[in-house]
Amino acid sequence: xxxxxxxxxxxxxxxxxxxxxxxxxxxxxxxxxxxxxxxxxxxxxxxxxxxxxxxxxxxxxxxxxxxxxxxxxxxxxxxxxxxxxxxxxxxxxxxxxxxxxxxxxxxxxxxxxxxxxxxxxxxxxxxxxxxxxxxxxxxxxxxxxxxxxxxxxxxxxxxxxxxxxxxxxxxxxxxxxxxxxxxxxxxxxxxxxxxxxxxxxxxxxxxxxxxxxxxxxxxxxxxxxxxxxxxxxxxxxxxxxxxxxxxxxxxxxxxxxxxxxxxxxxxxxxxxxxxxxxxxxxxxxxxxxxxxxxxxxxxxxxxxxxxxxxxxxxxxxxxxxxxxxxxxxxxxxxxxxxxxxxxxxxxxxxxxxxxxxxxxxxxxxxxxxxxxxxxxxxxxxxxxxxxxxxxxxxxxxxxxxxxxxxxxxxxxxxxxxxxxxxxxxxxxxxxxxxxxxxxxxxxxxxxxxxxxxxxxxxxxxx
Amino acid sequence: xxxxxxxxxxxxxxxxxxxxxxxxxxxxxxxxxxxxxxxxxxxxxxxxxxxxxxxxxxxxxxxxxxxxxxxxxxxxxxxxxxxxxxxxxxxxxxxxxxxxxxxxxxxxxxxxxxxxxxxxxxxxxxxxxxxxxxxxxxxxxxxxxxxxxxxxxxxxxxxxxxxxxxxxxxxxxxxxxxxxxxxxxxxxxxxxxxx
Numbered sequence: 001x002x003x004x005x006x007x008x009x010x011x012x013x014x015x016x017x018x019x020x021x022x023x024x025x026x027x028x029x030x031x032x033x034x035x036x037x038x039x040x041x042x043x044x045x046x047x048x049x050x051x052x053x054x055x056x057x058x059x060x061x062x063x064x065x066x067x068x069x070x071x072x073x074x075x076x077x078x079x080x081x082x083x084x085x086x087x088x089x090x091x092x093x094x095x096x097x098x099x100x101x102x103x104x105x106x107x108x109x110x111x112x113x114x115x116x117x118x119x120x121x122x123x124x125x126x127x128x129x130x131x132x133x134x135x136x137x138x139x140x141x142x143x144x145x146x147x148x149x150x151x152x153x154x155x156x157x158x159x160x161x162x163x164x165x166x167x168x169x170x171x172x173x174x175x176x177x178x179x180x181x182x183x184x185x186x187x188x189x190x191x192x193x194x195x196x197x198x199x200x201x202x203x204x205x206x207x208x209x210x211x212x213x214x215x216x217x218x219x220x221x222x223x224x225x226x227x228x229x230x231x232x233x234x235x236x237x238x239x240x241x242x243x244x245x246x247x248x249x250x251x252x253x254x255x256x257x258x259x260x261x262x263x264x265x266x267x268x269x270x271x272x273x274x275x276x277x278x279x280x281x282x283x284x285x286x287x288x289x290x291x292x293x294x295x296x297x298x299x300x301x302x303x304x305x306x307x308x309x310x311x312x313x314x315x316x317x318x319x320x321x322x323x324x325x326x327x328x329x330x331x332x333x334x335x336x337x338x339x340x341x342x343x344x345x346x347x348x349x350x351x352x353x354x355x356x357x358x359x360x361x362x363x364x365x366x367x368x369x370x371x372x373x374x375x376x377x378x379x380x381x382x383x384x385x386x387x388x389x390x391x392x393x394x395x396x397x398x399x400x401x402x403x404x405x406x407x408x409x410x411x412x413x414x415x416x417x418x419x420x421x422x423x424x425x426x427x428x429x430x431x432x433x434x435x436x437x438x439x440x441x442x443x444x445x446x447x448x449x450x451x452x453x454x455x456x457x458x459x460x461x462x
Numbered sequence: 463x464x465x466x467x468x469x470x471x472x473x474x475x476x477x478x479x480x481x482x483x484x485x486x487x488x489x490x491x492x493x494x495x496x497x498x499x500x501x502x503x504x505x506x507x508x509x510x511x512x513x514x515x516x517x518x519x520x521x522x523x524x525x526x527x528x529x530x531x532x533x534x535x536x537x538x539x540x541x542x543x544x545x546x547x548x549x550x551x552x553x554x555x556x557x558x559x560x561x562x563x564x565x566x567x568x569x570x571x572x573x574x575x576x577x578x579x580x581x582x583x584x585x586x587x588x589x590x591x592x593x594x595x596x597x598x599x600x601x602x603x604x605x606x607x608x609x610x611x612x613x614x615x616x617x618x619x620x621x622x623x624x625x626x627x628x629x630x631x632x633x634x635x636x637x638x639x640x641x642x643x644x645x646x647x648x649x650x651x652x653x654x655x656x657x
Binding site: 015016020021022024026028029035036038039042047049052053054055056057058063064074076077079080083092093094114115117120125126127140141142143144145146148149152153154155157159161191192195196222223225227246247248252253255256259290291293312313315316319407408409426428429430431434 | 482488562570619620638655
């Protein structure tokens with residue numbers, strides 16, 4: 001019987017297999033940031049262990065960094081970043097600190113450098129590591145104990161998750177983005193629907209996505225509970241990688257591409273579960289609640305808790321509406337927003353900024369609007385194209401690279417009761433600041449919302 | 463980590479689903495570089511509400527958390543596990559867990575126990591009716607016992623053994639350093655290096 005892509009990549013990385021034990025899996029790339037690593041380095045020091053493969057490890061500063069120029073004002077944040085600098089120096093790990101041209105959100109810089117390649121195993125102490133699966137590898141988030149384990153051994157003991165295919169049939173209608181697609185998928189299968197699975201996204205709509213769009217989809221796999229999400233590599237993948245600083249060159253490139261072309265699910269392979277999505281039915285999608293599965297088409301209304309048959313879902317919806325300050329039956333396009341955030345590892349890439357700029361061109365924003373490039377390189381590219389001038393002319397704030405308002409660890413936060421349309425990945429209670437209310441949206445909807453001050457689809461802009 | 467064999471204690475019923483790790487320990491608490499002091503941040507936002515169940519003195523000293531489904535979803539922060547442990551929890555019972563949280567728990571010796579939604583409901587009701595209800599979690603027998611009833615739970619043999627012995631994964635893996643070195647010598651030459 002044939003094998004799925006996930007099974008092929010997994011098998012390729014098994015260092016040791018023994019009855020009754022998890023597989024010992026080799027890790028090709030370990031990404032590090034300041035938040036989940038300090039206690040892991042402490043553990044190494046206490047045990048007198050070195051980092052086994054600093055040459056397969058890379059660090060950046062992202063969660064705590066302010067997105068306006070200048071030093072970190074919060075002494076606790078500053079200490080955390082300084083701790084990473086000390087640890088990177090002590091253990092010989094390449095670090096891209098604030099101000100460095102290579103600095104950025106950890107999941108933006110890996111692909112940008114060409115370090116993320118098909119068929120690899122990639123981990124990071126960050127749940128959105130699933131982003132890297134867009135290149136056809138297995139990439140997943142780990143906790144600090146596992147960060148220490150990978151630093152010490154370059155391996156992880158793990159049981160192979162089950163496999164799920166999410167088959168997106170047909171083409172996405174005009175105006176429907178990768179973000180709308182993944183929000184609709186999460187609403188369909190639920191925040192726990194992917195638990196225990198590696199998801200392979202397949203079908204015409206997935207193949208037609210750019211690498212940026214594929215990264216957006218894979219990024220949010222974790223919001224459906226999946227261990228990882230991946231997409232088979234193809235010409236789109238190879239074209240994205242060619243010429244990047246860490247991509248193979250010459251004969252090595254040819255050999256790599258020959259191998260990468262084998263990284264697809266065999267026709268006779270069987271997935272443990274298959275979910276089908278009809279792309280043609282999709283429209284711009286937003287969340288109304290406090291988990292990423294609580295979403296609906298932007299053209300619809302805030303649902304009534306009574307609509308949910310399951311009592312647990314019903315009480316979750318009641319609680320969410322109370323937290324969000326929403327009334328059932330309200331048209332989502334009538335929901336007024338204070339702040340718009342475009343950025344994060346979900347939607348902080350150049351393509352996302354171009355999409356927002358296209359809508360903001362010649363228009364004015366009515367909300368506080370933060371445009372935050374995912375990396376310094378994205379920032380420089382955007383500026384080379386003049387996108388920053390479009391944003392500034394529209395009245396939006398053009399910021400430095402970082403995680404920014406995706407999570408409340410740096411100065412970019414919501415005030416209690418403040419409502420945002422955000423291109424990030426989590427609408428959890430308090431995620432963007434205590435008492436803040438978040439609607440997850442695409443960059444296009446975010447930009448249109450900034451213009452009107454209400455949740456808005458670009459097609460509805462005058 | 464401390465070994466886990468059998469634990470008997472009282473429990474807190476947490477009647478919420480999708481308890482994400484941002485709720486368990488809000489991001490502002492993640493700025494610390496030490497491994498201690500996280501109990502103060504446990505459910506920090508929810509604890510500001512006097513009616514939140516952890517603020518009910520009837521549940522003081524409880525060491526088992528019985529939660530709604532999808533406990534520990536979201537962020538990979540192991541700080542969520544540290545906060546629960548440092549607050550005094552040894553076990554979390556739920557019908558479903560976020561994968562990363564469950565993994566992190568077993569690395570630290572916090573036992574995640576998966577029971578059916580019906581069993582969770584029964585336990586929550588029992589604890590609400592009498593907060594002094596004692597629950598026994600027996601990892602060796604893979605059983606939860608309370609109010610005269612017994613429920614079995616599943617956990618793989620390897621993780622169970624590691625928890626019961628209190629073994630640290632890194633030491634176990636380093637016994638296979640030769641296998642790792644052999645694998646490394648056969649990796650494709652084009653694979654990227656950061657340095």
